[in-house]
Every structure is written in structure tokens, then in C-alpha cells.
Amino acid sequence: MSYRLNFPRVAACLGALLTAGLPGQPVLAGPPASYPVADIAAALRENAHAVVRRADETLVVKSAGRTVETVRRAVTIFDEAGADYARKLVYYDQLNTISYLRGTAYAADGHVLRTLKASEIKDISLSDGFSLANDGRGRVADLRQPVYPYTVEFEYEISSTNTLFYSTWKPQPDEQLAVEHATFRVLMPAGLALRYQERALPAGGAAVKTPTAEAGQTYEWQVHNLAAVEAEPDGPPVGETTPAVYTAPTQFEVQGHLGTLTSWQTLGLWNYQLNTGRDELPPAVQTKVQALVQGETDERARIRKVYEWLQANTRYISVQLGIGGWQTFPASSVAANGYGDCKALTNYCQALLKTAGVTAFPALVRANEEDIRTEFPSQQFNHVVLCVPLSKAAKADTVWLECTSQTNPFGYMSSFTGNRHALLVTPQGGRLVRTPQYLAADNRRERLADVYMDAQGSATASIRTRLSGLEQDAYAGLAGSQNLADQKKAVAEHLPLASFSISKLSYQHNQQQPVPVLTENLGLTLPGWASVSGKRAFLTPNLLSRWGALPATVGERRTPIWLDNAFSYADTVRIHVPAGFKPESLPAQVQLTTAFGTYSSQVQALPDGTLLYVRRLLMPRTRFAREEYPAYQEFRRRISQADKAQVVLVKTDA
Template sequence: MAFLLKRICRAALAALSLLAGSPVLAGQPPKYLVADIPGSLRENAHAVVRFSDETLLVKSAGRTIETVRRAVTIFDEAGAHHAQELVYYDQLNTVSYLRGSAYAADGRLLRTLKASEIGDISLSDGFSLANDGRGRVADLRQPVYPYTVEFEYEVNSTNTLFYSTWRPQAREQLAVEQATFRVLTPAELPLRYLERGLPAGTAVARTSVSAVLQSYEWQVRNLAAVEAEPDGPPVGETTPVVFTAPTQFEVQGHVGTLTSWQALGLWNYQLNVGRDELPVAVQEKIRALVQGETDERARIRKVYEWLQANTRYISVQLGIGGWQTFPASSVAASGYGDCKALTNYCQALLKTAGITGYCALVRANEEDVRTEFPSQQFNHVVLCVPLQKSAKRDTVWLECTSQTNPFGYMSSFTGNRHALLITPQGGRVVRTPQYLAADNRRERLADVYLDAQGSATATVRTRRSGLEQDGYAGMANSQNLADQKKALAEHLPLANFSISKLSYAQDRRSLVPTLTENLGLTLPGWASVSGKRAFLTPNLLSRWSALPAAVGERRTAIWLDNPFSYSDTVRIHVPAGFKPESLPTPVQLSTTFGTYSSQVQALPDGTLLYVRRLLMPRTRFPQTDYPAYQDFRRRISSADKAQVVLVKTDA
């Protein structure tokens, strides 16, 4: 979809390298003296926003003008990306101008961008069939720190589905001296906005500019730089932000209102209604495919797996094509489509099979949408299929862009979040499947064969399910064993090892998929041998580290990724002539955050049995819990590093 280009813009900017080289320009009054920056804003900052002024002028329901002027002082290489600017445009957005200047620490003008130095690049993502996104790019990086850059640009837009989001401090280690954001809009098009994380005492200033024009303005000053905290939310989730949205909008002649989720869903439905007609030949194939199958879920599975086998994903990001789907007949003819087109196609296939499904907008691979603020926050489409014959009124969710996704599985990409169901009556917010600790499991069984010199070999079987297997599923689908070994090696917490064997087996038939990994390891010097004794850590692959000590008072809440359940069993086959001299004390922890246990036993045959369990059923905790969470992690880390001491017998 069109708004996925934001991610592409960031990647293109990172690759930009138009090096500065103009001589110093004399005769200009000094600006942005570094000496004027308060010491409180320099602390822990790679850069300081000296001045930022952003204005969104709403000309009509179908046109806006955004103007931005920003000056940033950059202290070191880690802040140098602030000296680059990329302004996105396409057939719905045009760049009126992009200007820039660079200043020395003493405020002297070093250089001004020439028109010939402003690049114009394609923002094609490499897989889009149609992508009209482009960027105007400029680079004012300087060789001597500190320095200040100033950029100004203006964008005219005929895509009023999106209004500006103001993030004056979107990055960590960025301080803000002064930043202002205003929206000027006709009185008949009142602004909708949501404030979050604004400093105490900050409030919108709402005034009448004229008889027909209203002004909404926010301003912040002297924001000290902040850092992302361990196991905390991204900085952009905790620093000041103002989200804005229209009450009415128009995109290429398609008019809508955005006062509720129902209204946004209705616009999306009307934009795509009637685009689900299938060729007769395809209808006949689907009817034959499900003929005689009476189980509703089984019928859906057959259609979905047929879709996976007969289509592929290609993105389309071209004007209204960012929101309006290809007709189902087009996908039937070509075999490809973007997320909208493939979801619409699957919906049409199911309709032929006598099953009703609904497209659902979702924000994939990012933080969940703000359900309290109806607005266009989505970047993906999936299919929601309520089961009509199920006694539990169950629902099947389908990811229609993947040829490998298990039936009904949303993964971390779209699971555990809200979606906007698109129905003939409009939009309705629903939840995608939630994957809890009982779903996200990792169960590991290892046999380690130790020799008298301290080296070992190991066979390890790891069974992962739910979100725990997501990061390994792509690896498992690779046909290149060397690539699989290389990718896995990056995840193994071992200092000296080689992989002697690796294979994967997937179970995609259950609602929560599982992946079994069979691994062989060679471990030179796994145990440390000194005289008659050998020292080893029985926790082979599941060691947790302690958290760094907090600097000052914790600022943010604790945000853990996903709930999970881990179990590890390690059987250590001790070499002849050795016996355990010292075993770690068993550990049992039960806390608000979860439970942990570990113990080592000596079995009658001389084998050592190490068993570890860790259950973390929740993911969000208040910042006041951080000291207790630190202690929980510290105690786990200590237990995970506990050693066994073997001693050589005289016999």
C-alpha cells in the first residue's frame, strides 16, 4: 500500500551520500551559534533541534500544503543523519521546493544547497509492479563537528486521507530547543487530533485566523535528549507527538468522512465494491475443489491452499492503487497481486465456495493502531472469515500474500493487534488472533557427550511453536544448508563451536504451527579442565543476561515482546573416571513477571540431568516494577551461569 513507502524512504536516506564540498561563504550574519545551546540540551545528545516550524494548511477537503523549516546542530557522527533530508513525492504529492544551508559552530554560513545538488531518486522497493514514489534528496554533512544544517521544503498534496503527524523528538539522543506545529483549516473542516506525551502545561492554542480559517498550534521548548531504556518502548512511543486527521477527505475523486471507524470502513468498502467478479473457469475449479466437503473449516483450508499454490505477491503503490484493489479477474489472469488484490481474490474464491469473508485493514509489523483515534493508520490487508456453523462462533484469519504461511496463522506480523473489518455497513474494530505463552513455546532436549580433555559433541532437538518459530520459519524454508547453518550460528550463545548437522521439520496443520530443529554440534573446550577437575556450565543454549544498572530513575514502562514458555533438558554424559564433586543449588523463582526453575541431578548411571523452566505470561509492567524486574533477571542470569565441578576419581 502507498504508505509502506515511508519505510523505503528511510532506507533510501540511509544510503544517500551526496558529499558537501562548497567553500565558506562570507558576509552573512551568524546564525545558530553552538555556544548559545544550553548545557542541559547538550547532555547525552548527538544533535539538537535549534528551531523547527511545521505548518499544514488545509486548502479544501481534497488539498493540503505542508511547509517545514528545521535547523539542527550536529555534534558527532552518530547525529550526522540529521544533515540529510529526503522529501517523498508521487502523483498525489508534489514538492514545491527544497532548500538547505550549513553553518559552522560560530554561526558562519558554510554553504547553501545548489539546485544541481538536490537529487531526485526512485523509491522503488525492488518488488513493486507499479510504484510512482520518488524522493527529493539533499545532503549537507560536514567534515568538522559541530555544525548546523537548515532545511526548508513545501509539499502540495491531493491525498487528504493523511494529515501530518508531529513528532518533534522522534529519535533518541536528540534534544529540542524549540519546535512549533500548526494546522490551518477552514472552519467547516475542523481538525481532529490526538495528543500524547506532551510536556506538562503544553496545550493546543486554538484561534481564528480569519472569518473562515481556524488555527491549531502546539509548541515545545527545551526537551532534553532521552535514550531507549532496556526492555522499554521505542523513544518515538514515549516522546511528544500530535496525531492529526481530517473530518472529510478526497483522493482522486473518491470522497469520504473520517469521524469514526465505521465511516473509514465504509469508504474502503465503497472504493472496492464490485471488484470480486471471477471468470467462470475459476469458479468451476473452486466448486470442484470443495465438492463433497461438508466441514466449513476444511473448505476454507482447501481454498486458501489453492490460493497459495496459484498466486504470488507483488506490491502496487500507484495513486489510488494504494487503496483500491485490482479486480479479482485480473489476479485470476495474471496470478499476482498486492495484499489488497490477493485478499480480495481469496474473498471472491471463498464466496464461490459458499463462504463469506471480510477484508480487514491491519498495521503489520509495527506497534498496534490507536483505537481511540479513528484515522488511516494501516499498512496491510488480511482476510477475516467468521465461521457460520461453528458452535463457538470461531473465526479463521488468512494471510493471503504468503505462499508458506500455515493456514489460519497470523504470526508476529499481524497477530496480537487490532484490525478494521470492512463490511457493507462500514468498519468495525476487531482483534486478530492472540498468541499466549501456551502457544509460544520452545522445548529443547540436548545430549552432550563430554571427553576427558573437556571437548564435547552434542545433539540438540528444539521444538518451537507459535511466535517462537517465526524467526526460524524462513530459515527452514531455505534450500541452502550452508545459509541455514550461517543464520543459526548467529543465534547460538557459544564461543567455540561448529555445526555438524542441521535439519528442520515443520508441522503446518495445526492452528499454531510448530517447527522442529535437529542440530549436531562439535564443542572444543566446552569444559575447562584443570588438574583433576573439570568445570562446565550445564545450561547449554539458554543463558539469559542481567540487565544493565539503571542510571537515575526509570522513565518508561517495561515492554516485553511476547509471552512465552521455555523448557530445557540437558543430559550430560560424563567421561569415564569422572564424577560430580559439586552441583549447583536448585533455584525456584516465582514473581509478578513469571516463574523460573533450574536444577542439576546426578542419575544412577552417572549422567547429569539439567532441567530449566521459564514462563513469562505477561508483556507490560509499570516503570515502578523495574527494580524488581532487574532483580528477577539478575537471579536468572546467576542461575544460568552456575557451574558443575567434576573430579577425576583415583580408580
């Protein structure tokens, strides 16, 4: 992804980038005690790997083109699971500069263990490995200690000339993190208004506004004594439900490019004006495109030919330098070099389609993350795709193109950018639209298995699984691998079987349909698949699709139920019973119809002695209030019970 993000985007890379060892022996002399662990209330210690003792964050908006952010944060760490809070990565580039980075570690009693030296702060490149040019760098500090508990305090300041982004305040971004005290301030100058959105703030946490002597405005938010929380089954991520304040400018500037951000329309207009006039193609490329679509009257077919030509003749390379995070390379540059980032390849494809007589528009999207907050216009995007309205279709329709992929099927957005909102960039400005929705009818898994059991309970299985839509996404890369050993290893890690070996594995991919289809052919050897005891054999006919029950709840459910992945599963298992055995007991048929989904399973004894197990599960893309959780829990419990039901075979005397 090459669309320029705000600097916090790189924080997740910290674990892979830090290699420093643990610090040396404690130093007992120092300033008076600070942050003694004994002062932490018992309620904040409960279920917490760490406690934020103090967090002060201040954003000073100097002008439409400059901000200064200062952060001071002290965290007490109780165990190794919280040790990442003792490490700090501060991002910078040519638009963001670090004024200082300081740090101190304290013992449990509050005495200083060590103070971070300037020589101990590493300066590293944050190159992502696929960018041609990337000015992202980081200052890295590591204050991990060998004995728990201890406290670390970091202070830093960042000056920015990229005011498209203002701060997002999330005082409790992670699970099992408690907060003793946190404050967020924004200081606005005269003539500039702050836009903000509050979420899940406790009572008394709303903004306090205070006029400043310079006719500006100060905004302040505080939270206190937030107990640690955990992510709940089938619930949203903790960072989506804990207190947060999102801020955004009304006016901004990036390297001399002024903009207004009061609506999605104005944000889209800035992007359009920034990139307009950069779609000119060399005459030779125009000639190739015109020849490519000559005689093709079907609009969708013309688009497909251009897109597949793009895939065959370009490759994705990210470029992130200053304004280049938002402004595209000219189409002529991609034509000459054969590569570009998401903006450049999208712009190039748009230019190719224009030559073919087709109008298309870039669309900004947040890829591979939660959908944007549609009610709060702001820069929330990290990727660009191409939207192609079909002007000649019998009914309104749209083709969506992922221009960075050389393998993506035509018109398929996948889980990367599907099922979310995007900002369509037009000459009139921005407009929110929906990317393709992939629902249960699209995301299917259909499995047919033949299991051949012997009298000792061992078996072999031949399994054909057809996956479509989002269900095939995780397998698409695996299917393209030429290494059979790697394929077998990846599949084996996800098989819910106690003992097995893979005797056969192959894939076929059909990418010509509206949603791609992948077929997996799998052969298994299953020693001891059935449990044989005396004259009886016990087996579970549900071979590969067993669901577990949800864990028991402790106290009241905190968050709503998010069932965001719609799918339809169909399993058919034919069990070939060994000679001399017949069914003594078959599970009862189960049929569940609820708002959460539908489920059915049954086992039949066929005239030829074969057992036929059929299971169906359909889950829609829905969300439910937390009060519905007991009913959802019961639905899952009954599925789990049915999936574990056993068949009893008995050996006949004959």
C-alpha cells in the first residue's frame, strides 16, 4: 500500500525492527521516587499486563500548514506480555521532524533505574522492502528491564508540515491495558476551527473548551481509572470500542498544496486538483490500446482487455516521498518504466481506459482494515482503486479494478478492499460510494468427502472442496505456489484432526467468474480415525468442519456482536463402512433457524450400507446488540454439540 499514511501506521513494525538487548544493572541513586507501583489501585491491576500511569498529549496547531505534537507517557509494566510498552518507535520523514526523544526507567519503588542516553537511540530506515523510494525513518528507544514490575516514561515532540492529519487520541488502544490518568489537548489559533469526533468517552470526559489570550481555542479531554478490558468473542477489536477522540482540520497544507476539509466533497476535490493533468499517454501506448479494443463493442469486454493488458505490462512498486504520498506519477512515467504505486497504476489504467473510450474515476479506500468512519470526513485512506461506471449497460452497474495486482481476477476486490466505503474522486469533488459487497451467496465452501474405513478404525479420505469469493482469498496465494511441500505444510496446520498424513494435494483456480472459484483436491490417510472397542466402532461423521462452543461469559457482555464475514458452508461426507459392520445408533437430525444464521445436519444409512452425512451452515453479515449474546451463545453451543455427535457401528455376527 503506497497511499501516504500518518506516522502512527508504522508502530506495528516495532517488534520486528528492534534488536537491542536488555539493559544493564539498576542504578540506585537518582531523583525522588516517581510512579511507585504500590500506588496503583487494585482495580487497575486486575487482568492488566500494564497500566498507563500518566499520558499527556498536546497538539498545537500553529497555522494551516504547521503543527507541533508533544507526548509524555509513563507506563507500569507487570510482565513480559506488556514489555512492548517499554519500547518506543517515533516516525519521521521530510514532512515530520523529531525535536527530542527522552526516556527513563523506574524500579517498582519509583527510583530511577536508568535514563536513556542519546547514543542509545537508534535511527533506522523504515523501508518496507517493496518501495522504490521511501523517506520514512524512525527513532527507536528500548527501556526493557529484566525484573518486573517496572515503569518506563517516554517524552517526545514532533513538528509537522503535513496538516492533512491531526492527532487521534486513543488512551486505551489495547486489551489488558489499564489507564490511571490521560489527558489530550488541542490548541487552535485564531481563524482556524477544529473538527472532532468523540467516541465511548466516560461520563465527564467530553471536551472542555477554553478561549486563549490570542483569540484561539483550547480543547481538553481527560479520562481516569479505566480498568483493563479484553476482546470478546465475535466482538469488535478493543481499539474500536474504548475511548477515543478523532480530530481533523478545516484547512490544511501539504508542501504548498492548500486544501479545505469540511466534507467528503472538499477532500475529494483536493485530491482531484492535486492529480489533474497527469494522465497524458505517449502516442505509442495510445495506438496499442486502440488496437487492443478495436472492433470490441461490449463495454465490459473492452474494460477487461485493458485491465489484463495493464496486469501483463506493469508491476507494483511503492513510492513515498513527501507529497508523493498523495500525488501520482504521470501516466507517461509508468508507460516508460513499467511500474508505479497504487496511485500511479490507477491513474495509468484510468488513462488507458480513456483512450479506449471508457470513463473511470479513482477511489480512495482503507484497505485491509476496519471501514472508515463515514460520519466524520477526514483523511482515513491508505489505498487507491479504480471505479468504472458502465455507461452503456442495460441497467446501472460498476466495474471495480485493483490496479496493483498482476493476478487479481477482473472486477474482484477481495477482502482487501471489498465490503467497505470508498471516496470517489471526480472533477466535482469527493463522494462516498460502496465497494462490492460479498455476501453469503458469494462466499461459499462446498465440500464433498469420501471416507473409506477399515475394520480396525483407520481410514483414507478423498476430499474435494470448492471455495468461492472471500472463502478462497486465503488459499489463492497458496494455490499459486509451486512448492508442494509448502502447500502440504500450510494445509496441515489447519486440519482439525489428531492423526493424519496428506497423500494428495492439488488446486485449480477459475478466475473468469464474477467472484473467483478455487477447487482443492485433498487425499488423507487417517490412522485410528474411528475408535474400535469390542464389537463397536465410534466415529464422528463431521470430518473437517467442527465448530467449538463459545467460552462461558464472566459478568455482563461489554460489546456488541460483529458477524462481518458472511458465508455459506455445505459439507457432504460419504462414509464407506467396512464389511461386517452396520449402524447401531445415528445422531438425531438437527435444524436451527435463528437471526444469527441457519444450521442443519443429519446422517442417513443408505441401502448400499454407506452412511451419508450432510451439514449446512449459513451466516449472514450482521451485527447484534450485546444483549443478544446469550441467544447467540446458545446457537453456537447447539452447533458445537451437533458437530461432535457420534455414529455407533456394531459388528454383525454374520
